[in-house]
Amino acid sequence: MFSRLRFLGQSPSLWVPLVLLAGAILLRQHDPQPIQQLRNLTFDTYQRLVPRPYDPTLPVRIGDIDEKSLEKFGQWPWPRGLMARIVDRLRELGAAAVALDVIYAEPDRTGPAGLAAMLPEDAAFDSVRSAIQAVPDPDQALAAAIARIPTVTAFATQATDPERPQELPLQKAGFAFAGDNPADLLPSWPYWITTMMPLQQAAAGIASVNAEPDFDGIIRRVPAFVRLPEPGNPTPFRPTLAIEALRVAQGAGTYQVKSSGASGEQQWFESRGIAMVKIGQAIMPTSANGGILLYDSGHQTERFFSLADLWNPDFDAAQVAGRIIFIGASVAGLRDYKPTPNAEIMTGIEIHAQIAEQIASGTYLTRPYWATQLEQLALLGFGLILVALAQKRAALFGLAVALIGIGGAFGGSFYLFRSQGFLLDPLYPAGIAFVIFVAATLLGYIRSEREKAFVRGAFSRYLSPALVDQLAAHPERLKLGGELRELTIMFCDIRGFTRLSEGLDPQALTHVINAFLTPMTEVIQRRQGTIDKYIGDCIMALWNAPLEVAPHGRMAVLAAFDMRAALIRINRDFATEAAASGAAPIEIRIGIGINTGLACVGNMGSEQRFDYSVLGDTVNIASRLEALSPVYAVDLVIGQETAATVPEFARIELDQVRVKGKAQPVRIYTVLGDETVAGSAAYQALLPAHQELLAAYRGKDWPAAEQALAEARRLAPDSLAGFYDLYAARIAEYRADPPPADWDGVHVARSKTG
Structure with a gap:
């Protein structure tokens, strides 16, 4: 060296x-x-x-809600009837499609229903109310105008709850996939604000208008699709504004998505995810998560025309004929300005129009x-x-x-x-x-x-022999987005808590709970466990997340041993307090369930509030095992996977149980102690008698089972007396009423508690 x-x-x-x-x-x-x-x-x-050179011959223009339009038509928002006239005018001028970067989430307040609702509830206004309600509904007029020309209405995705429950935006197009379903690759959003349903129903397309910036605030890409929470739909996707406008302009009914797993798309050293999207005759390359890179031409005034000019005699109809018209605002106060690679500020509608231009011209930026x-x-x-x-x-x-x-x-x-x-x-x-x-x-x-x-x-x-704290040195090991990994889960709660709480006032009950949870939490954390949550009197803990703990099953069982010892101290303290106050002493008994297996662990919740938690069958079974502890009259029940991690401990098999909600039986154990107990003469004498009892019981040899039971009772510690009482009762019951011939020795738990 x-x-x-x-x-x-x-x-x-x-x-x-x-x-x-x-x-x-x-x-x-x-x-x-x-x-x-x-x-x-x-x-x-x-x-x-x-x-990117701007090509004015491309079939894309922006109908601008600008200062000139506001001077002509009045302040925003304009009446829906006016917007219907604008859409109809674009149709008359030969527009191929209209894309609205405007969200009409609620009915027009100037419509008949809105005006009638403003009138006092007085019979004197009935004639006025009737006259108002006879006026044409501007929302219906806009819906009719939208239905007369291929039109895309808008919705906006949101990360925070807008606290205005709405139906999902309609899905107007189909999706066909070559390769893997890209559901997990697309940006996902939990909330949205969308155009009201009558307008959606009249529209040829529905699209998201969001374009999320990079971490420096610059828009460099626009997603082709966004994913919404839509259980039961294998394609819960909605397109963004530019590609939906191109689809409806072409009269296409389906998006064709080619992704990894398709022929030719599993490439050198890596899986690409999404590779390309076909929209009618247009083929659009994307990034792996379906993003379209913006090839920025910068702001171009030729891209815009003022909506105020649509009825002018000298308006150039070629600005509209055969083109996709995006309608959005550039006026101060309404504009949605964002920086792009080639512009310090650019309206959101111009970004969408640029994406449409790129697709129409086949001009793309790609990261191969x-x-x-x-x-x-x-x-x-x-x-x-x-x-x-x-x-x-x-x-x-x-x-x-x-x-x-x-x-x-x-x-x-x-x-x-x-x-x-x-x-x-x-x-x-x-x-x-x-x-x-x-x-x-x-x-x-x-x-x-x-x-x-x-x-x-x-x-x-x-x-250097120095050890560095793992979480500080390797923060990448803390995966908050969620991962599947092997964990050991523990549930522990107080037996008879309801009866105990009924005899205590709120202050005393709080004292008891805190006096119980505090030392138990210290024990778990000392054994490298993570407290997942407190559920009343119940503690849920886990091992092997967020940091690896080896061997995590053993650490959880050792924590259970320590909790037994801690419980003795807790009850001793309660007895001392009771003697000092002259009150009846409180004695707590606990049940612990431990199970090991794969589970999903990570941050779960919303962006406003989340918890590091765990989900899965492993968790459910651990809870069931804890609930079975009073059935088997023991304070600790562990699953067979956990038992396999502590072969050196003094394990006792309790039963084979088919717990509620699971088809396959689970072999369950209790643990009397560590290696010292396992090596003791008492345990070595008890184990064969206990195993003989289980073998005879499962073989329906009731006399042999009773004989082995008597021997096991003689050798067992007092803590197993209730358990052997259970088997004595079962054997007596089966002697009187034998189980069916196909009985496999598995106990079926009819409820969560056995």
Whole structure:
């Protein structure tokens, strides 16, 4: 080992660049946000240098709710009757489709029903009310106008509850998949605000108008689809505004989605997720989660016309004829401005129009599936070249190679951007190349002046025995989004709590609960358990999350032993308190259920409030086991998976039980003690008698079962007396009324408590 360190000390130009290179590749694989941000800024710069050329012949325009429109038609919101006239006017001018970036969530307050509702409840106003109700309904007029031309109405997804329950937006299009169903890849939203149902029913399409920014606030992509909570629907998706407008303009009825698992879509080293979407005749490449990258042309005034001009005699009808017309606002106070790669501020409606233009023209930016691998291979190859040059101490030549490499990386990346629309990152490989070059040129000085310090640093770096806290050092191990992993679950509650609580006033009951939960919690945490929740007098705990605990089944059983000891102290304290006050003493008895298996663990709840919790059959069975503890007159019941983790403990099989809600029987155990108890003569004598009892019982050999029962009673501790009473009663019952011939010895729990 020492000779190896001497070699490393003599050859830092080899191992230091290799370490830097390996670390850089690993860091790139992890891809933290700062690296993503640098990459995004590079691609933003490309778009500013070569923005997408605006083509005024494309069939996309924006009908603008601008200052001129407000001056002509009045303040916003406009009456629905006016909007119906606008839609009809667009139809008359030959629009191919209309996409409304306006959400009409409630009926028009200026409609007959709204005006009539404002009148006093007085008979004197009945004639006025009747006259008002005879006026045409503007919502019906707008619905009729929408029905006369392919129109897309809008809804907005929300992460927070808008506290205005609404029906799900209608699904106007079908979905056909080649490959995997992309449900888990699409952005999912729990809440929404949508256009009122009569307008949806009249529309040819329904679409989301959301476009979520990156973490720096810039809009760089728009999802093709969003996912809504719609149980029972295998395709709970809704399109976004641009692609739905293109669908209805083409008269297409189905989105065709090609994703990983389809022929040709499982690519080099990685699964791509979603690959492309076909909308009528248009084929649109997407990112793995269905995003469409924005190729930003910047703000273009030619893209807009004022809705105020629609009836002007000199209005150019070619602005509308055969085009998809997006209707949205640019006026201050109504506009939805967001930054994009090529504009400090841009209206949301112009972003949607740009996406439609990209699809209509087939002009896309793509991050190829092989981009990450190519960038890492380029980094590896370039880095190894510089490492080889460092061995020769060719600083000037290395500088020339580094500069050529950096220039080549940026030049090649920019060429592929201009010619193919590919987004390949040159900045990270170039930056790492510069770091490696600087390190290589400094190594000679480090080797000659700091050799001894360098060797000591190498020992410290590679041989340090210090342990770092896992959660602080490896926060990636805390997976809050939810994961499936093997856990051990414990439930513990007070036996007869209802009867106990009836005899105590609220203050006394609170004291009892706190005096019980506090030491039990300390015991669990001392054994590396995590408190999931308190449910009244019940404690739910888990092991092996959020950090790994090995062996977690054993730690949970040891915690149960400690809880037995803690309970003795708790009851002793209650007895002391009772003696001092002259009250009747309180004695608590507990039941504990422990089960081990796979479960889903993570943050569960809403963005406003969530808890780190666990779900699954493993949890349900643990709860059932705890409920069975009084049935078997023991304080601890564990499942067979947990029992398998503590073969060295003094385990006693209790029964085979088919718990409520489960078809397969579960073998259940109690544990009398640890290895010391398991090695005792008393346990070694009891175990064969107990096993003989279970074998005879399951074999329906009642005389042999009674004989083994008597022997087990004689050898067992007092804590098992109630358990053997249970078997004595069962044997007597089966002797009097034998079970059916196909009885398999499994006890069927008819309720959660046995």
